[in-house]
Amino acid sequence: xxxxxxxxxxxxxxxxxxxxxxxxxxxxxxxxxxxxxxxxxxxxxxxxxxxxxxxxxxxxxxxxxxxxxxxxxxxxxxxxxxxxxxxxxxxxxxxxxxxxxxxxxxxxxxxxxxxxxxxxxxxxxxxxxxxxxxxxxxxxxxxxxxxxxxxxxxxxxxxxxxxxxxxxxxxxxxxxxxxxxxxxxxxxxxxxxxxxxxxxxxxxxxxxx
Numbered sequence: 001x002x003x004x005x006x007x008x009x010x011x012x013x014x015x016x017x018x019x020x021x022x023x024x025x026x027x028x029x030x031x032x033x034x035x036x037x038x039x040x041x042x043x044x045x046x047x048x049x050x051x052x053x054x055x056x057x058x059x060x061x062x063x064x065x066x067x068x069x070x071x072x073x074x075x076x077x078x079x080x081x082x083x084x085x086x087x088x089x090x091x092x093x094x095x096x097x098x099x100x101x102x103x104x105x106x107x108x109x110x111x112x113x114x115x116x117x118x119x120x121x122x123x124x125x126x127x128x129x130x131x132x133x134x135x136x137x138x139x140x141x142x143x144x145x146x147x148x149x150x151x152x153x154x155x156x157x158x159x160x161x162x163x164x165x166x167x168x169x170x171x172x173x174x175x176x177x178x179x180x181x182x183x184x185x186x187x188x189x190x191x192x193x194x195x196x197x198x199x200x201x202x203x204x205x206x207x208x209x
Contacts, residue, residue, distance in 0.1 A: 004039040005030075006112045006143075008131055009121035010096060011044040011059075012076035013051040016088070020051065022058040024076075025119035025150045031062045033116075041065045043108050043134075044121070045098060051075035067104055073097065092155055096120060096127035105134055109141050118148035122169050123156040132165070135172050146175040151182045159185065171202040 009026020030042040042059060046052040048070035055075060059066045073095040080088040098104070109115075115138050121131050138145060149166045156162050163186050170176050176199060180192055187195040 004041055004111045004113070005033050006041050006043065006108045006115045006138075007033070008043040008108075008115070008117040008134060009119055010076060010094075010124075011042070011046055011055045012078055012094070013054060014078045014080060016080040017082070020054055020077075022055050023078075025148065026117060026121055027055070027059070029116055029118075029148075030064045031058070034062045034064045041067055041108055041112070043067050043098070043104060045073070045076075045095070045127075046070055047073050047075035047095075049075055051077060067108055068099065071097075090154070094120065094124065094155065096124040098127045098130040101130065101134055101137065105137060108134075109138065109143070112138075112141065112143045114144045114146065116146045116148075117169070118146075119150035120152055120155060122147070122149065123151070123162050123165055128165060132168060132172075135169065139172060144175065145173045146177070147173040148177045149182050149186075150179070151185055153185055162186065167199075167202060170199045170204060173204050176204045 007026050007030040009024065011024045011027040013020045014023045027042065027044060030040050034040045042064050045068055046055045052070050052075040056066060074093065076094045079091045082088050117131055117135060122128050135145060147169045151162060166186060183192045183195045
């Protein structure tokens, strides 16, 4: 797995009008990188169920290695309801829990030149603490680290807690990408540019909003 890319984060199934679609921000990044020809390992949980099989098949079809086997919990899902205008609202059924680092980190880091994480995986307990520990360990391996907070206030509504966790990941990252919505939710009291500069002071070499 020389020069591989590791992605750590959630996989889930979006159910729209009763039809399941495999997704999750980190999983989509992993699939996108694989389609661009990169060698990709994905660290994210899935259950031993129908949705878990859909996720596993999707990763396999896109040549992404899934490093964790199915666990005892149901696979995560987002149930979408569309209104008359076509706008969607979501009801989430989420479990975010990872095995201890010694069980998966060495294999995940083998030959990794880049590591990406973000979204629900970096904010939702108990798995978020495991992800942070993994990224802290990754710093010693010299891989480039990228982070996209992709905040979901409906899932992690405590803004202060989310802000502290996001800043911990920003401080460990080389590249950070955030949306305007992320920045406004995390720092409603100041302009986006000021918040981006504050993040730059934490350590990233490159940031994009």
